[in-house]
Amino acid sequence: MELNRRAFCAGMAGVTGLALARPALAATNRLTARKASVQLAPEGYPATEVWSYDGTIPGPLIRAPQGGRVTRQLVNELDEPTSIHWHGIRIDNAMDGVAGLTQEPAAPGETFEYDFAVPDAGTYWYHAHKNSMEQVARGLSGVLIVGEPTPPDVDRDEVLMLDDWLLDPDTGQFAEPFNHPMMMSHGGRSGNLIGVNGQYAYTMQAETGERLRLRLINAANARIFGLKLEGMTGWTVALDGMPLDTPEAVTGEIVLAPAQRTDLIVDVTATDGLAALLMSLGGDTWEALVEITITGARAARDTVPSPLPANPNTALPDLSNARSFAMVMEGGAMAGMDSATYEGEQLDFRALIEKGQYWALSGQAGMSDTPFAALKRGEVARIKLTNRTVFPHAMHLHGMHFREVRADGSFGPMRDTILSIPNEPLEIAFTADNPGKWLFHCHMLAHAASGMTAWIDVA
Ligand code: C2O
Ligand code: CU
Numbered sequence: 030m031e032l033n034r035r036a037f038c039a040g041m042a043g044v045t046g047l048a049l050a051r052p053a054l055a056a057t058n059r060l061t062a063r064k065a066s067v068q069l070a071p072e073g074y075p076a077t078e079v080w081s082y083d084g085t086i087p088g089p090l091i092r093a094p095q096g097g098r099v100t101r102q103l104v105n106e107l108d109e110p111t112s113i114h115w116h117g118i119r120i121d122n123a124m125d126g127v128a129g130l131t132q133e134p135a136a137p138g139e140t141f142e143y144d145f146a147v148p149d150a151g152t153y154w155y156h157a158h159k160n161s162m163e164q165v166a167r168g169l170s171g172v173l174i175v176g177e178p179t180p181p182d183v184d185r186d187e188v189l190m191l192d193d194w195l196l197d198p199d200t201g202q203f204a205e206p207f208n209h210p211m212m213m214s215h216g217g218r219s220g221n222l223i224g225v226n227g228q229y230a231y232t233m234q235a236e237t238g239e240r241l242r243l244r245l246i247n248a249a250n251a252r253i254f255g256l257k258l259e260g261m262t263g264w265t266v267a268l269d270g271m272p273l274d275t276p277e278a279v280t281g282e283i284v285l286a287p288a289q290r291t292d293l294i295v296d297v298t299a300t301d302g303l304a305a306l307l308m309s310l311g312g313d314t315w316e317a318l319v320e321i322t323i324t325g326a327r328a329a330r331d332t333v334p335s336p337l338p339a340n341p342n343t344a345l346p347d348l349s350n351a352r353s354f355a356m357v358m359e360g361g362a363m364a365g366m367d368s369a370t371y372e373g374e375q376l377d378f379r380a381l382i383e384k385g386q387y388w389a390l391s392g393q394a395g396m397s398d399t400p401f402a403a404l405k406r407g408e409v410a411r412i413k414l415t416n417r418t419v420f421p422h423a424m425h426l427h428g429m430h431f432r433e434v435r436a437d438g439s440f441g442p443m444r445d446t447i448l449s450i451p452n453e454p455l456e457i458a459f460t461a462d463n464p465g466k467w468l469f470h471c472h473m474l475a476h477a478a479s480g481m482t483a484w485i486d487v488a
Contacts, residue, residue, distance in 0.1 A: 060088065060113065062157070062169060063106035069194050070222060071229050075201030077194070079168035080107060080157075086227035087190050087248065088155070088171025095150040095175050095340075103141045110134035113143060114158035114427070115173060116288060117270050117445045119342070120145050122465025125427055128159035129396075130466050130484060149340040150177040151270025152244040152290045154190070162250065162474040163207035166195070166218055170248045177338055181266070182330075183242040183294060187233065189306070189319060191285065192248040193220025208478065214362045214387040216420055217251025217287075217473035223308070225319055233321045235297045235304065238329035242266075243293040243306070247285045251473040253421060253448070255309030256283040256318070260299025264334055267292035271430060271443040272337035282309065286423035286448040288472040294334040299323055345440055346432065346458040351409040354402050358449065358471075360388035360480055361418045369394040369480070381480075388418070388471075388480030395479075400486035401469060404461035410485075411458040416449045422481065423448050423472040429487075431459035446472055461487040 065084040069077045082088025093099050105111050112134045114126035124145040128134035135141040153173040157164035172188050180186070195204045195218055212218045225231035235241065243263075247254055264276035265283070269290050276294065285291055297304050299321075306319040359366040360378075368377045369389035376384070376394075386394040391401065404410055411434060416422060425446040433441030434456040449455050464487045471481035 058100055058102060059104055060101045061104040061106055062111050067168070067227065069224060069227065069229065070196060070198075070201050074198065077196060077201050077203065080164060081168045082171050086168045087192075088169070090188065091155070091171065091173045093147050093173070093175050095147065095178060098144060098146050099173070100144045103135055103143060105135040105137055105139055108137055110136050110159055111157050111164060111169070112141065112159045113155050115143070115145065115153065115155050116425075117151070117153040117290070118145065118173070119148055119430070119463055120428060122428065122463070122467070125465070125467070126158045127427070127468055130468065134159040147175045148342070149270060150175045150338070151267055151272070151340070152246060152292055153270050154246050154248060154290070156248070162218070162478040165248070165474055166207055166250050167203060172244075172246060174244070175270070179338065181242060181294065181334060181337055182240070184239045186242045186244070188244045188246070189225050189231075190227075190246045190248050191223070191225055191254055191318070192227070193223045193252050195220045196222055208385065208475070212251075213385065213475045213479040217475040219252050220249065223252075223318065231319050233319060234324045235321050237297055237300050237323055237326040239297045239327060240330055240334075241295050241297065243295055245283070245285055245291045245293065247287050247289050249287055251287060251475060253287070253423075254285040256285060257281075257307040257309070257315060258295060259307050259317075260304030260321070261295040261297050263293045263295035265291055266294050266334060266337050268442050269430070269444045269446055271343070272339055273442055274336060274339075276334050276336055284448065286421070286446060286472070287474075288423055288425055288446045289444075289448075292337070296329055297321070297323070300326070342462070343443060344460070346409045346460045348409060348411065348434070348458060351411045351458060352402075352404070354410060354412045355391065355415065356401065356412050356483070357391050357415045357417060358388070358422060358481065359417045360394075361420055363419045364417060370397070371395055373398070385478075386480045388476055390481055390483045393483065396482055396484065400466070401483035403486045403488070406461060406464050406487055408461045409458060410461055411456055414449050414455040414457070416451045416453065416455070419451050421448055421450050422476060424469065425472045426459070426467060426469045426485070428463045428465060428467040429459050429461065431457040434458050461485075463487060
């Protein structure tokens with residue numbers, strides 16, 4: 030089970046030239062959750078039985094214009110209930126897709142109608158939100174792009190959905206169980222095979238001088254990607270879908286935690302051979318995640334890209350009347366915790382583990398009947414996150430975007446998912462302007478399933 034990408038790939042030297050595939054554009058108003066057989070592993074390995082939307086990994090690419098609507102009927106052809114969460118969309122609460130909180134899941138053979146407005150342009154994604162630790166790992170995710178009325182000046186717009194899969198190299202099938210105590214109590218389920226847009230060894234072609242928009246999405250259950258550009262100069266133009274006021278030149282490593290998105294605009298500078306999106310394998314070791322073959326040359330733009338048009342609703346939260354909350358993250362291997370409340374009972378760590386709960390947020394393991402914060406519509410909340418575990422956590426708020434409040438009082442960019450590092454204080458703030466019940470949870474999905482899930486009520 031401790032295979033890394035290299036071990037998996039050992040013996041596969043010489044695998045080149047895999048076909049270029051783009052996520053298919055959804056043709057119908059249906060999204061069918063169903064089993065399918067997909068070649069995730071390199072050629073020569075068996076195909077993998079996945080759970081998919083419409084039979085592809087990732088699911089169909091959904092595009093909508095800013096201010097438009099997305100209408101999809103979820104058809105559940107799986108053997109277990111499911112639902113779809115539209116990650117990062119400031120959505121009507123009833124459409125948020127959280128089984129057990131905002132809707133009943135669609136039972137096998139049943140359907141659920143999603144119909145919602147998309148107020149913000151940007152790069153989003155959708156994924157299962159019932160038993161998500163397993164359903165997302167098995168493939169139930171896809172890309173949702175909300176287009177700007179005037180797209181930026183680029184030659185091409187490319188989606189790169191990063192994911193990893195934990196497969197048994199002999200059978201090509203997902204390693205089970207998905208709720209392995211080791212994964213729950215440590216960093217979560219990381220794959221031994223890393224791919225892009227559902228493919229191992231994903232490749233692209235480009236010309237020197239070409240300007241590309243790269244939409245990076247981390248759909249992995251637990252892996253934090255460290256990325257670098259090779260043979261390209263780039264600027265970050267949006268994070269989690271939301272445009273930056275000013276494009277920021279990419280100088281070092283791009284960190285992409287689970288569920289986060291980074292939109293880059295890059296100029297291809299390599300003149301021969303390859304450009305690449307590199308990923309960190311730890312230390313100073315980098316490997317090409319996406320190889321880009323140079324096929325020609327054209328005149329480069331020698332301008333810094335303009336910022337993407339701002340989305341509505343980017344006002345800074347007014348902290349003068351903010352309510353403060355403290356969220357203490359504890360538990361997990363190596364740190365543990367004394368006790369926490371689970372389903373209304375105070376349990377010690379041993380008893381919690383017996384219930385499959387390894388983590389707690391401010392003394393609460395798993396969902397509580399009462400919200401972590403009960404906010405009035407329009408109120409501003411600031412939440413201090415204290416990470417007393419030895420693991421990083423990608424904390425995601427549904428339905429609203431927040432900003433980091435930095436130590437000097439300045440605000441970070443708008444985000445929906447932020448990485449909390451052990452022992453590094455982190456504070457976020459947001460205006461509670463979207464009524465409903467909104468999850469706030471770790472997007473390392475094994476952590477979410479084993480304690481790190483809270484919710485916020487906006488009434
Ligand atoms: Cu992307 Cu509650 O999740
Ligand atoms: Cu976590």
